[in-house]
Amino acid sequence: MSETNLIWIYRDYQRCSGCRRCEVVCSIKHEGKIWPEASRVRVFMLIPGIEVPHLCSQCHDYPCVEACPVGALSASKETGAVLVDREKCIACGRCIDACPGKIPYIHPTDNYAVICDLCGGDPECVKACSEGGWNALQLVRGSAGYNAKLYARTPEEITRDLARVIYGEEIAEEI
């Protein structure tokens, strides 16, 4: 494994403007059209003002890859991204169950799991986010190691934590 090429996308939720340009550029890159629900990064907004860019965090132990019964998932040696073999994937959803953050999902119209592939090493979402100066998504060189898995949390959990800071306990309890 060439450690030098491993990359990781850091997310700073409080900086997310909710503009969703990451979804726009991701879906254009992967689907050829603007398609929010087929983007590899999806911005959840369970309550207004708290936008959570939700994307693969490349856990050190890749539970999704482990859980795949047909060997459709693998971790890229070059970038560290999870790669989905569409032909092999049977859309059983075991990768979703195995993911602590429920990040993978089944493509809206086709039967395969959708997971961020880091655009082969040059993620479009990070470029769009930094171009706008929001920097909610930033590229980290190298593997995030054991910390990566800590970012694999559900949008509910993340929203609850942020709501406590931004709006206070009362609203956080409503999530």
Added chain:
Amino acid sequence: MKGYAGKFLEVDLSSGNIRETRISEDVLRQYIGGRGLASKILWDRLGNRWSEVDPLGPENILLVLTGPLTGFAPGGRICVSGKSPQSNGIVGSTVGGEFPIDLRCAGYDGIIFTGKSEKPVYLLIKDSDIELKDASHVWGKGAKETVLTLVKEARKEFESRYRGRGLLKESSMLYIGPAGERLCRAAAVLAKWSHAAGYGGYGAVMGSKGLKAILAKGTGPLPEVHDAEKTMECINRIIKASLSAEFFRRWGTGSGGYAVGAETSSEPIMNWQEEWHDEKSFGVDKFEPFWVKKFWGDYGCATTCLKLAVINFGPFKGSITDNPDYENQAYLGPNLGIFKPEGNIYLTALIDELGFCGIQAGNLLAFAAELYQRGILTREDLGGIELNWGDAKAFSDLLKMIIERRGIGDVLAEGTYRAALKISKMKGVDVTKYAVTSKGIAIGAHGIRSEKDYPHYVSYPCSVQGGDHTSVAYIPLDHGNSELNSILYDSGVVCWFNFFSKEAQEALWGLMEAVTGWKITPDEWFNVMSRRILNIQRAVLLLGGPDLRWDPRIHDDVPQRWYEPLSRGPYSGKAVDKTRIEESVKEYYRAAGWDERGIPTTEELKRLGLDDVDKKLEEIRRALS
């Protein structure tokens, strides 16, 4: 047909019947979407009996329409329309958010609501899986609780219904607060916590139909476009131009609270008794401590000019709103004699929470306060409230009286203009001179006495959207600030704020062609297409009814207040010149193809293919002869 999902939803709230409907390519080519299409649909369906239609009755139609550029042009917006309970005409009222994106991704360009539901309902859309659901548990609830309850409810429902495919993003929504439910004419249609389609009073129309909210989740892509590569090229050009607007991105319109008052002297102060202030406490730096989010935008937006403001301490703790933007700063700040950001943020958040439009409600509150200042409304009239300038708490108490339609609150719920007519009768004094409105719609927070702000003499008297500050009349009609331009943005439907630059404006024409495949030239737009929409809006404004009609000889004018000279600031002594107003209005009539009474001429209407509009206007020509 490119750029459109191609289908509209038609929801009859009386029977609960929901069906899909299509609109011909020919009509879409002529009217585009949003405000333009709203004019066409409303004219076709209600034009013949326009004067008899009660905007708050079941016969009114509520339209929620996107345009072909929605989702492509940076900054998602949607247009809400219908017969307006404020002007009795048609207002194209737009609001930002993700709802239009979800609606188009679900496969629909818009929704046409007819009838009235017996019990409170909300519409839940998941692609073509659509149903009306009971909303009794959120009826009467404010914005925050409505959003938290319904988004969660929809999420749970979809989780159980669509198992095994992973998490679905939350639904986006449009909804109303108690102001809409209680048919207050200043009520808005809301999105997110605090976004509002304010002008027009469509929150009250939604309330009259028993419709609390509309939630949508679409899982498809945006519609197919004519030329994908060109589309992206245009989007990128607009984004590039928007990103360079560093000043605007930093502060949004919120920078105006101090600058507009101090520099251009065109900000409402205490119900427009003044337009100048130099209160540095109202500068952006004083708002910054409350901005917990410095950049906040709607779908695809590069500008993200909004800010999320939260007050986490002190007597106004718990207030949540966006910015406030310039309009809310002005109308719920200096206009009420409030010069502390905390009081302004508190009232703006309360307006959102109750479901009012900040401009309409701010205008109304200041009108009431001036009547109290002059002793026309007494403490007794106001149920014990001492409505002094600067007292945010007193204004919030009055808002609650309006919501409950208690005492004078019931009169004020009718909006500034109608309340002025009623109070004049009640008190035996003419108070209409303190109502700063046009065609029943509160004027935007940009005065014209100093002549330093962008609206000019014909802007408010001749606009088909009354007091709307985003859609103002201009000469020449193809001027960058003219309402024919606003009609383009509101029909597209796109956010004006990403199109301040020449570069972005040029890219918009390219985007229209790349998305739809239609070659619409500025010449065709300004001379034919936008004129059709303008003339339909003008015609229904003249037809008016059933409770109020507009006589151009009286009502194509600025508010009476603006004939009073400014008494403070660098433009002290300046007032609006009556003769110049009369001349400008006549000049606008000629430019717009209207006769000397302000009625669209037969010749112009026939040129635009609006023969039926011409025929119907015969009754107005007779009435005004």
